[in-house]
Amino acid sequence: MKTRFILINTSHAGNVGGTARAMKVMGFTDLVLVAPRWANVLNREETKQRSSGALDVLKNARVVETVEEALDGMTHLCATAMTPRDFGPPTVTPRAHFAALTSPAAQEAGHSVGERPESVAFLFGSERFGMQNEDVYRCHACLSIPTDPNFGSLNLAAAVQLIAYDWREALGGFAVQSATPPARQADAAEVAGMLKHWEQALAEIGFLDPQAPKKLMPRLNQLFNRAQLSGEEIHILRGVAKAMSQAAGKQT
Amino acid sequence: MKTRFILINTSHAGNVGGTARAMKVMGFTDLVLVAPRWANVLNREETKQRSSGALDVLKNARVVETVEEALDGMTHLCATAMTPRDFGPPTVTPRAHFAALTSPAAQEAGHSVGERPESVAFLFGSERFGMQNEDVYRCHACLSIPTDPNFGSLNLAAAVQLIAYDWREALGGFAVQSATPPARQADAAEVAGMLKHWEQALAEIGFLDPQAPKKLMPRLNQLFNRAQLSGEEIHILRGVAKAMSQAAGKQT
Numbered sequence: 001m002k003t004r005f006i007l008i009n010t011s012h013a014g015n016v017g018g019t020a021r022a023m024k025v026m027g028f029t030d031l032v033l034v035a036p037r038w039a040n041v042l043n044r045e046e047t048k049q050r051s052s053g054a055l056d057v058l059k060n061a062r063v064v065e066t067v068e069e070a071l072d073g074m075t076h077l078c079a080t081a082m083t084p085r086d087f088g089p090p091t092v093t094p095r096a097h098f099a100a101l102t103s104p105a106a107q108e109a110g111h112s113v114g115e116r117p118e119s120v121a122f123l124f125g126s127e128r129f130g131m132q133n134e135d136v137y138r139c140h141a142c143l144s145i146p147t148d149p150n151f152g153s154l155n156l157a158a159a160v161q162l163i164a165y166d167w168r169e170a171l172g173g174f175a176v177q178s179a180t181p182p183a184r185q186a187d188a189a190e191v192a193g194m195l196k197h198w199e200q201a202l203a204e205i206g207f208l209d210p211q212a213p214k215k216l217m218p219r220l221n222q223l224f225n226r227a228q229l230s231g232e233e234i235h236i237l238r239g240v241a242k243a244m245s246q247a248a249g250k251q252t
Numbered sequence: 253m254k255t256r257f258i259l260i261n262t263s264h265a266g267n268v269g270g271t272a273r274a275m276k277v278m279g280f281t282d283l284v285l286v287a288p289r290w291a292n293v294l295n296r297e298e299t300k301q302r303s304s305g306a307l308d309v310l311k312n313a314r315v316v317e318t319v320e321e322a323l324d325g326m327t328h329l330c331a332t333a334m335t336p337r338d339f340g341p342p343t344v345t346p347r348a349h350f351a352a353l354t355s356p357a358a359q360e361a362g363h364s365v366g367e368r369p370e371s372v373a374f375l376f377g378s379e380r381f382g383m384q385n386e387d388v389y390r391c392h393a394c395l396s397i398p399t400d401p402n403f404g405s406l407n408l409a410a411a412v413q414l415i416a417y418d419w420r421e422a423l424g425g426f427a428v429q430s431a432t433p434p435a436r437q438a439d440a441a442e443v444a445g446m447l448k449h450w451e452q453a454l455a456e457i458g459f460l461d462p463q464a465p466k467k468l469m470p471r472l473n474q475l476f477n478r479a480q481l482s483g484e485e486i487h488i489l490r491g492v493a494k495a496m497s498q499a500a501g502k503q504t
Contacts, residue, residue, distance in 0.1 A: 022410055027400040052405050084431035091430035095421070145417075146426040148279040153304050158274060161410045162417055165397075169347070174398040178343035179336035 001171060002119035004030040005160060006070045008135065009126035011037045017050025018157025019124075020061070024054035026164035027174065031061040032070040039063065050157075067123070067135050076101070076117030079139035080124050080159060081131055082152050088137045091144050094163055098170035122163055127156050183230035190234045194241070195221055201241035204248040253423060254371035256282040257412060258322045260387065261378035263289045269302025270409025271376075272313070276306040278416035279426065283313040284322040291315065302409075319375070319387050328353070328369030331391035332376050332411060333383055334404050340389045343396050346415055350422035374415055379408050435482035442486045447473055450489065453496035 005023055010016055010033060020031060033041065041047055042058050051058055064070050071077065084091045101117060123139065125131030136142055145162055147154055154162075168174065186194075199217055202208035208216055229237070257275055262268055262285060272283060285293065293299055294310050303310055316322050323329065336343050353369060375391065377383030388394055397414055399406055406414075420426065438446075451469055454460035460468055481489070 018407065018410070021405065021407060024403045025399040025406050025410075027403075052407065054403065054405075084429050086431045088432065090432060091428060093425075093428050144428045144430075146421070146428050147277040148426060149429075151276045151279075151306065153273065153306075154277050155270065155273060155304065155409075155413075157407075158270070158277075158410060158413045161407075161413055165414055165417075169398070173345075174400060176343060176345050176396045176398050177336050177401075178396075179338045180340065180342060 001117070002030070002073075003028050003167065004032060004070075004074055004119070004121045005164070006032045006034060006067070006121055006123045007036070007156075008034040008067060008070075008123060008131065009036065009129075010041070010124075010156065011127050012156070013038065013041050013044040013046040014050045015127065015156040016041050017047040017052075017054075017058070018155075019160045020047075020051040020054040020057040022157055022161035023164055024051075024057050026161075026168040028164055028168075029057050029060060031057055033061060033063045034067050034070050035065055036063060067138075071121060074119045074121035076120045077139040077141075078120060078122050078163075079131055079136040079142045080122065080163065081136060081142050081144060082147075082154065083130065084144065085133060085136055085142065088133070089139050089142045091142045093146055094143050094166040095170075097141050097143060098166055102170045120167070122160075122167075124156060124160060183232065186229045186231050186234045190231065191221075191224055191229060194229075194234050194237050195224070197238050197241040201244035201248075205244050206248075253369070254282070254325075255280050255419065256284060256322075256326055256371070256373040257416070258284045258286060258319070258373055258375045259288070259408075260286040260319060260322075260375060260383065261288065261381075262293070262376075262408065263379050264408070265290065265293050265296040265298040266302045267379065267408040268293050269299040269304075269306075269310070270407075271412045272299075272303040272306040272309040274409055274413035275416055276303075276309050278413075278420040280416055280420075281309050281312060283309055285313060285315045286319055286322050287317055288315060319390075323373060326371045326373035328372045329391040329393075330372060330374050331383055331388040331394045332374065332415065333388060333394050333396060334399075334406065335382065336396065337385060337388055337394065340385070341391050341394045343394045345398055346395045346418040347422075349393050349395060350418055354422045372419070374412075374419075376408060376412060435484065438481045438483050438486045442483065443473075443476055443481060446481075446486050446489050446493070447476070449493040453493035453500075456500040457496050458500075 005019065005028065007016065007019060016033065016036065023029065023031060038044060042061055042063065047058065048055065079089065101120070123131060123135060143163065145154060145159060195217060198220065199208065203210050257271065257280065259268065259271060268285065268288065275281065275283060290296060294313055294315065299310065300307065331341065353372070375383060375387060395415065397406060397411060447469060450472065451460065455462050
């Protein structure tokens with residue numbers, strides 16, 4: 001879905017760079033700055049440094065004078081505000097709102113008006129003052145990130161990061177790459193066979209008294225059950241048992 | 253649940269301050285630094301500035317020499333790594349892993365070993381090199397934040413922010429305060445009455461031809477249905493209709 005991030009009256013170059021980076025790691029590239037404190041903020045050294053390579057986002061970003069100009073083509077507007085307003089759009093959490101926007105019901109409705117939007121813009125106010133009321137009022141929803149009521153001081157780029165993350169996840173998310181192939185789990189017979197091997201070896205090294213075994217083997221059984229052993233780990237543990245027997249001077 | 257954030261070999265003071273702030277907005281306060289680049293990083297000006305008032309987190313933070321020292325008392329260890337390892341704990345997304353850790357099944361199991369942990373530590377490697385293999389290997393899970401496969405360059409403090417957010421949400425989350433009381437929704441009879449009022453007023457101002465009404469009223473009906481009018485908005489719309497009639501020179 002077409003997605004735009006709009007920063008209004010941003011003061012700190014670092015936050016513009018951090019925003020570009022936060023957007024790009026979540027696969028978003030459309031950034032518009034409304035009347036930033038520094039007209040040349042997109043070209044400042046600190047901005048580039050903090051973007052950490054998200055230079056294409058900075059290069060494609062637009063700087064405009066008014067919020068109206070930033071909103072062209074966008075259909076669903078999400079304000080962000082730490083302090084709720086006594087008037088205006090409903091205050092919602094990002095996660096709940098994004099689930100509603102992308103729910104199967106909204107998707108089935110397809111292009112019918114009033115359901116799943118065609119495009120979404122996220123508006124962020126200045127570091128010190130947040131969004132102005134008139135800008136909040138024109139939005140469809142006011143996103144509030146749930147934070148500690150005693151310390152709601154969320155950094156601007158951090159807020160962008162959280163919104164971009166939740167929105168990307170709601171849109172289906174990126175895959176996570178795993179380099180550890182899923183291990184084949186050992187079945188109960190393999191575990192029982194390995195335990196038999198251990199019982200014998202533990203007796204041979206004198207740790208287990210076959211005449212008074214107490215609850216040693218059931219304890220080990222429970223331990224290995226919880227560990228959810230793989231086939232390869234059964235091999236390792238049988239190797240340990242074999243070495244114990246050899247150390248005790250007896251070949252198994 | 254007892255929660256600790258551990259930064260290993262961190263280079264940038266700004267990231268230490270940003271981490272303190274990111275933790276505190278999500279209600280976490282236990283920070284440990286393992287062999288940071290600057291031994292005095294907790295007292296540097298940039299650290300304090302970027303913490304934006306999370307000075308108590310910095311003040312209570314510990315600086316230690318080894319990962320072992322940082323882990324005292326922690327039972328469940330989550331590594332964070334952008335590049336998967338071909339050996340070690342399973343690679344999981346934060347959201348899925350946290351749901352499993354805090355699932356009702358894990359909660360019912362209470363203090364039984366192998367289920368819901370008593371405490372959780374999140375380990376973050378250095379900005380340039382990430383975590384060392386031996387530190388990843390000792391962990392129970394390796395968290396990977398799903399990012400754009402073409403640009404996985406997540407800032408350290410931003411990664412802490414996302415993990416802290418997801419973990420706080422999994423623990424039940426903070427409430428979001430709304431200053432807009434939920435509006436009473438208008439019922440169908442109120443909407444129909446208001447539409448009758450509009451139909452009359454639109455005829456009086458010459459916009460609706462009662463002899464050839466076309467589909468104007470059904471269209472307005474659909475529009476107002478989608479808008480899910482409140483009782484107060486019915487009042488406003490009836491006021492508009494009244495003013496239209498008055499403007500047309502006829503009292504309703």
